[in-house]
Amino acid sequence: METTKLKRVDIIFAMEGIDPIKVVESTIKKDPDTIILEMIDSGLKGRGGAGFPTGLKWKFTRNEDSYDKYVICNADEGEPGTFKDREILDRVPEKVFAGLAICGYTIGAREGFIYLRGEYNFLLPKLNEKLVAFNAGMKKIGLDFTIQMRSGSGAYICGEESALFESMEGKRGEPRNKPPYPTVSGYLGKPTAINNVETLVYAFMISRIGVEKFKEFGTKDSRGSKVFSISGDTPKAGIHELELGMTVQQLVEEFGDGDTKAVQVGGASGGCVPRKLFKDTIIGYEGIPTGGSMMLFNSQRSMYNVLHDYLEFFTEESCGQCTPCRVGCQQLLKGIEAVKRGEKSPSYLDDLKKLARTMKVAAKCGLGQSVANPFVSIVTNFKEEIIY
Amino acid sequence: MNKYLVNLTINDIPVSVPEGTTILDAAKNLDFRIPTLCHHEDLCVAGNCRVCVVEQIGGKALTAACATPVSEGMQIHTNSALVRTARKTIIELLLSEHNSDCTKCYKNGNCELQSLAHEYRVGDHVFIDLVGTRKRVIDNLSPSIIKDDSKCIRCQRCVRTCSELQGVSALAVANKGDHMKISTFFDRPLVEVVCTNCGQCVNRCPVGALVEKTYVEEVWDAINNPNVHVVVQTAPAVRVAIGEELGYDAGERLTGKMVTALKRLGFDSVLDTDFTADLTILEEGTELLTRLKRALVDKDTTVALPMTTSCSPGWIKFIEHTFPEFLPNVSTCKSPQQMFGALAKTYYAQKKGLKAQDICVVSIMPCTAKKYEANRPEMRSSGYKDVNYVLTTRELGMMIKQAGINFQNLEDSHYDSIMGESTGAAVIFGATGGVMEAALRTVYEVVTGREVPFTNLNIVPVRGMEGVKEAKVKIEGCLPEWSFLEGIEVSCAVAHSLVNARDVMQAVKDGRAHYHFIEVMACPGGCLGGGGQPIPTNNEIRNKRAAAIYEEDAGLPLRKSHENPEVKMIYEEFLGAPNSHKSHALLHTHYIPRKRY
Numbered sequence: 001m002e003t004t005k006l007k008r009v010d011i012i013f014a015m016e017g018i019d020p021i022k023v024v025e026s027t028i029k030k031d032p033d034t035i036i037l038e039m040i041d042s043g044l045k046g047r048g049g050a051g052f053p054t055g056l057k058w059k060f061t062r063n064e065d066s067y068d069k070y071v072i073c074n075a076d077e078g079e080p081g082t083f084k085d086r087e088i089l090d091r092v093p094e095k096v097f098a099g100l101a102i103c104g105y106t107i108g109a110r111e112g113f114i115y116l117r118g119e120y121n122f123l124l125p126k127l128n129e130k131l132v133a134f135n136a137g138m139k140k141i142g143l144d145f146t147i148q149m150r151s152g153s154g155a156y157i158c159g160e161e162s163a164l165f166e167s168m169e170g171k172r173g174e175p176r177n178k179p180p181y182p183t184v185s186g187y188l189g190k191p192t193a194i195n196n197v198e199t200l201v202y203a204f205m206i207s208r209i210g211v212e213k214f215k216e217f218g219t220k221d222s223r224g225s226k227v228f229s230i231s232g233d234t235p236k237a238g239i240h241e242l243e244l245g246m247t248v249q250q251l252v253e254e255f256g257d258g259d260t261k262a263v264q265v266g267g268a269s270g271g272c273v274p275r276k277l278f279k280d281t282i283i284g285y286e287g288i289p290t291g292g293s294m295m296l297f298n299s300q301r302s303m304y305n306v307l308h309d310y311l312e313f314f315t316e317e318s319c320g321q322c323t324p325c326r327v328g329c330q331q332l333l334k335g336i337e338a339v340k341r342g343e344k345s346p347s348y349l350d351d352l353k354k355l356a357r358t359m360k361v362a363a364k365c366g367l368g369q370s371v372a373n374p375f376v377s378i379v380t381n382f383k384e385e386i387i388y
Numbered sequence: 389m390n391k392y393l394v395n396l397t398i399n400d401i402p403v404s405v406p407e408g409t410t411i412l413d414a415a416k417n418l419d420f421r422i423p424t425l426c427h428h429e430d431l432c433v434a435g436n437c438r439v440c441v442v443e444q445i446g447g448k449a450l451t452a453a454c455a456t457p458v459s460e461g462m463q464i465h466t467n468s469a470l471v472r473t474a475r476k477t478i479i480e481l482l483l484s485e486h487n488s489d490c491t492k493c494y495k496n497g498n499c500e501l502q503s504l505a506h507e508y509r510v511g512d513h514v515f516i517d518l519v520g521t522r523k524r525v526i527d528n529l530s531p532s533i534i535k536d537d538s539k540c541i542r543c544q545r546c547v548r549t550c551s552e553l554q555g556v557s558a559l560a561v562a563n564k565g566d567h568m569k570i571s572t573f574f575d576r577p578l579v580e581v582v583c584t585n586c587g588q589c590v591n592r593c594p595v596g597a598l599v600e601k602t603y604v605e606e607v608w609d610a611i612n613n614p615n616v617h618v619v620v621q622t623a624p625a626v627r628v629a630i631g632e633e634l635g636y637d638a639g640e641r642l643t644g645k646m647v648t649a650l651k652r653l654g655f656d657s658v659l660d661t662d663f664t665a666d667l668t669i670l671e672e673g674t675e676l677l678t679r680l681k682r683a684l685v686d687k688d689t690t691v692a693l694p695m696t697t698s699c700s701p702g703w704i705k706f707i708e709h710t711f712p713e714f715l716p717n718v719s720t721c722k723s724p725q726q727m728f729g730a731l732a733k734t735y736y737a738q739k740k741g742l743k744a745q746d747i748c749v750v751s752i753m754p755c756t757a758k759k760y761e762a763n764r765p766e767m768r769s770s771g772y773k774d775v776n777y778v779l780t781t782r783e784l785g786m787m788i789k790q791a792g793i794n795f796q797n798l799e800d801s802h803y804d805s806i807m808g809e810s811t812g813a814a815v816i817f818g819a820t821g822g823v824m825e826a827a828l829r830t831v832y833e834v835v836t837g838r839e840v841p842f843t844n845l846n847i848v849p850v851r852g853m854e855g856v857k858e859a860k861v862k863i864e865g866c867l868p869e870w871s872f873l874e875g876i877e878v879s880c881a882v883a884h885s886l887v888n889a890r891d892v893m894q895a896v897k898d899g900r901a902h903y904h905f906i907e908v909m910a911c912p913g914g915c916l917g918g919g920g921q922p923i924p925t926n927n928e929i930r931n932k933r934a935a936a937i938y939e940e941d942a943g944l945p946l947r948k949s950h951e952n953p954e955v956k957m958i959y960e961e962f963l964g965a966p967n968s969h970k971s972h973a974l975l976h977t978h979y980i981p982r983k984r985y
């Protein structure tokens with residue numbers, strides 16, 4: 001098991017000596033295919049949580065034969081416990097813009113969009129102001145690429161890429177059937193590369209510091225570092241950029257309050273790691289992948305309440321389109337309530353776990369599919385807390 | 389375009405299908421039926437009910453068969469353990485939020501969810517009942533359609549029907565998560581929104597969430613009331629579809645048996661809407677010619693052309709909402725149903741020595757919008773409600789079954805008289821293009837003294853299921869009084885499904901299209917695909933009904949409306965001439981501009 005020691009990294013927020021427009025200018029001297037090869041070689045995977053190799057995503061989009069292509073920055077950061085993208089957009093927006101520009105150049109898109117979570121609209125004036133300068137900068141260096149802001153309206157589901165496209169198109173934010181995937185048919189039915197905020201900044205930084213430097217961090221399957229949103233029972237809540245590949249144990253030792261009994265990795269849709277598994281669980285794509293949310297719970301916390309909150313959240317935030325997610329979430333929520341009240345026997349939890357597993361394979365999109373992650377892990381590891 | 393063949397296996401059986409084929413259709417090729425709920429042949433793919441999930445070997449999750457195109461080397465299992473568990477769970481989930489009081493449901497026996505529950509022998513529900521926790525709201529304010537959300541399974545077929553086929557979007561999805569529902573503008577009742585009452589949503593609702601408002605009991609009461617003379621009229625499209633309610637395949641012509649059955653049900657007189665369809669042709673044809681004369685001879689620039697038909701009440705409600713500025717273009721003729729009602733309580737009453745208030749007019753219609761139409765305040769020319777009750781084809785089927793009539797063994801019989809005589813021109817009103825064809829048969833002959841120049845009177849360009857059809861008929865050799873039409877090429881358009889009607893009207897509005905006469909039917913295929921017709925519906929079924937309609941026309945001795953002897957008689961005895969003062973009082977109407985919201 002290849003692991004790293006917990007190590008703080010300063011890539012995302014570093015601004016010293018960096019002129020994003022200049023970096024774009026020097027990057028676009030390279031052939032797009034070269035950039036793609038570098039991205040693939042870097043091992044960079046999507047930092048939104050799903051972990052799709054960024055280089056491949058760009059390659060697929062580049063390979064599509066279409067005059068119109070788009071690159072979209074997914075800043076609909078709605079996952080409970082995740083607040084890194086807000087910080088990135090607030091502190092280093094030009095690096096996000098530059099990442100978009102590099103991606104746009106690479107895949108052949110002339111337009112880029114940042115889809116900003118509705119609750120982050122307070123950032124809009126500042127971002128728009130900076131965009132004017134950045135777009136002018138692109139013109140100056142001769143890159144036919146402009147970025148516009150788009151605002152969400154508060155639906156969690158619109159962070160799902162195809163629901164995000166629907167929302168951008170002015171429609172109800174409901175996930176689409178896949179295939180076709182966004183790289184083939186995304187925004188307005190055109191090939192679209194959609195990347196998380198953090199991913200774009202890493203892509204930009206790979207251009208800046210070079211592939212080799214980036215690859216010095218992380219493990220074989222989880223290259224580089226990652227911005228973590230640490231919350232819960234911790235004296236050090238906040239944003240921390242750490243090297244990938246550490247164990248949950250190492251994280252807890254650094255950030256816990258000495259009484260951590262569980263860590264919810266990846267927000268409400270992620271899995272819950274109980275204390276007994278801390279040592280054996282790697283934070284990374286080979287272990288437990290994450291969009292960066294780390295919620296630490298100490299022994300004072302009721303895991304029933306934690307799960308109940310998550311299920312309430314999913315019940316409300318499901319788009320309601322597909323049966324497994326719409327009805328399944330309600331059943332899981334009402335099911336644990338019934339068990340708690342003694343109206344259903346504890347063995348009903350097994351029926352609910354089966355339901356969660358069906359949701360995982362039969363729901364239309366990632367939302368419904370991932371509800372099983374917290375449900376099964378919490379119910380399995382904290383069964384007593386659910387029942388009594 | 390040549391399509392490549394894609395090779396895959398389904399349940400280990402190899403199959404080759406053209407690329408782009410869905411797994412669902414590929415499985416059909418191998419005689420594997422994959423259950424569906426949200427899928428409907430007439431509509432775009434939704435992939436949201438998930439009942440059709442199948443297992444793809446090597447895939448991380450299950451795949452929706454309706455929404456996934458085949459790919460080379462795919463290995464699909466449609467009935468693996470994983471699939472069965474998921475499918476059964478999904479059915480159970482649907483049932484947990486569905487008001488499963490099946491025995492009291494209007495759709496009992498014709499419900500796709502009920503069939504699936506039966507097929508999978510869903511026993512005691514595993515899951516918690518969610519129906520009881522919600523407030524049950526039934527929208528029964530519309531005279532046409534009842535919407536009961538407690539039965540809705542949120543498949544969105546109705547939403548897709550309303551937007552894709554009809555371009556109306558009266559129904560849409562509101563809210564998210566557990567509050568997600570099918571709703572209207574600000575959740576107002578259907579009767580207060582842009583709903584055209586076409587009932588296409590009713591035709592496609594897999595469960596009982598959208599059904600017609602039934603008046604069967606009221607009709608039974610009228611029949612059983614010895615003081616009421618109950619007259620029934622049957623629309624052209626009913627006779628080629630009623631069989632589907634009574635165990636026949638689609639496309640069976642059952643006019644004679646249907647008339648016998650209606651007599652056995654106890655109606656005092658069994659008459660035909662086709663009679664007033666013929667009458668419509670004379671009224672509407674005359675109106676068209678008058679408009680043309682005013683435009684061409686009198687150079688009257690206020691004449692509204694093109695003129696559109698007015699038989700379809702769904703279309704009327706649509707244009708009132710969507711293109712109110714074009715209401716002067718709509719023929720002032722009432723629909724055949726309403727002409728019939730007005731005449732039944734005047735002309736018929738007079739001839740039979742009955743009082744209008746003692747007559748109850750019942751219509752059997754392929755349509756739900758006709759229920760709304762009969763309720764319009766304008767439709768009281770006789771001084772009473774001209775048409776008392778409107779039943780759909782489905783409701784007639786219900787009555788026949790309730791009365792215990794062995795329909796298949798019935799002898800044929802003829803419509804009663806008066807107002808029971810009709811021609812082939814009236815029968816084809818039931819198919820898209822039929823009114824246009826009937827009108828052209830008569831108008832051409834009135835103007836030239838010769839039959840319309842198409843083989844066997846079959847005006848093929850206006851037939852068929854294409855969304856918008858166009859035809860041009862050059863008028864040559866006019867009779868002296870119509871010489872102003874000499875050499876004119878009458879330009880016609882035929883649209884069915886309101887989304888096509890909207891395209892045609894938009895083209896007219898933008899000046900992109902120039903027609904003299906436009907036929908619009910609100911429903912796909914015309915009345916034969918109406919919202920009151922037997923369920924299910926699809927293109928194949930509609931084509932069969934259309935074929936039956938044209939067969940019926942071809943087999944009739946009289947095929948031109950102006951040759952209908954009873955129509956001639958009513959003009960001589962009662963109305964005077966087409967568009968006469970009396971005609972205007974009884975057979976014509978006006979329209980109401982409405983808003984989109």
